Amino acid sequence: MSPLDWWVICGYLAGTLGLSAWFARRQTSAADYYVGGRSLPWWALAISILATQSSANSFIGIPAYVALVQGGGLTWLQYELMLPLAMIVVMVVLVPVLRGLGVISVYEYLERRFDRRTRVWLSVVFLLSRGLATGVALYAAALVVQVSTGLPLHWAIVLTGGITVIYDTMGGMRAVVWTDVAQMTVLLGGIVLCASIAWDMSGGGAAIIAAQDPARLAAIEWAHGVGDGARAPLWGFVAGGLVLYISYYGVDQSQAQRTLSAINVSGAQRALVLNGILRFPLTLAYAGLGLAIGAVALKHPALRDAVPANRLDLLVPRFIELYLPSGARGLLVAAILAAAMSSLDSALNSLSAATLRDFVEPRIGPAKALRAGRWVTLIWGLTIVGFALTVGGLASSVVEGINRIGALFYGPLLAAFACGILDRRARGPAVLAGVAVGLAINLLLASTLGANLFWMWWNITGLLVATVVTWVGSRLIAPPQPAQLLGTTLDAQALWRGVSQQKGLITLLLGWAVAMGGLALWLGVRQG
Incomplete structure (x- = not known):
């Protein structure tokens, strides 16, 4: 790293902090802090959602998976196939209710629909799982920053986590969204710069394709992942991926907080549509x-x-260290930092929002919520940085399974919200029982079947089991009072009306899903 590289990195970090400090002056309430006063434009929210998915591990891990990992290649694209269909379900079923109620924490919905206990317990589940995952994610991101900058690991953790904590604590959701937009710009610039140099060094597109093992160019693994030991089975991604994405974008606070920040329901829906279109090209x-x-590695x-x-x-x-010129290296390291921070800021803000709204604000009142929110964000940030500094060797095994941890929870969590919105008889005690049994x-399955059942199927089993237990248990309890259901449920007529109102966006997403599937199928058949 040359002095010019460090100047580029420091300039980027200073700009991020300055932007956050500017947004901090406009905050007057917890709603300003956590959902940007519900005034953020839909396109910025879409880019922020996209940036959250583009972690440092994606920037580093996906190219390595495609180029070098045994059994890897373009099968990674299967992760994206169900995203447009999931966006349709989220925008038609979940967004009209959650954004329409004007909540800040999605778990507030559970108290309005069921009871306080249901809200508290599911919020606790989110805080524990997301807090652990965020600490591990910071450790993993710092490993990348360490390699890219040459800093000691503990300083890489402090740099990445500390800057994120500072700008998130000061600026809240506005800072998160607008810095995500800037970070996405830096990230895309880094990808283009890196890819253009690799293109020239490898001899162009034809040489890149010719250098690949044909198996790496196949985007589909024709397997289901039940007893066949498949690493990336198509049908496991199709079924499990649909549930995972509906739950992640719809009822996980770290993502749903973006749609709650939109000006209105329509804005939230448009943000989801744009994200559903842009994520596959990213x-x-x-992968490209x-x-x-990978072709450069074969020649050099x-x-x-x-x-x-x-x-x-x-x-x-x-590759960055060996072949990029001074200044360009700084831009690429800034891109890696951008990817790391854009994932961490959303998790930190969501942890703070759920903690404040579900546990702190009911005790202190709304007048003190803004100041308390900043303190909660700071405390969570310091906790996550501290955990990342101590996780050490434990993280290497946890990082590999972090997506599997999500698959354990996403099905049961989605069942809680889906039953509340679609089943007017659903009751809180039955929901908690359903989530507990689904998780159990x-x-x-994870402990007994292991590799015999691909982990994405856990999303399906968790959803089905939790839904059945909730449905049966709710019919053993007295039905809820009609006043409890106002604005919290949808019937068939309301669902059809929502589909009719958004048929243009739905058609766009369906067409995009067909195009994505067609490209993956063509690559799979061509190489198969």
């Missing part, structure tokens, strides 16, 4: 970057020898 760009740098032994067999994720950082069944 993933495709990561992996193919290009220096790069190949710089990537140890047990750290294939060092492919992109080593998933844990049992």
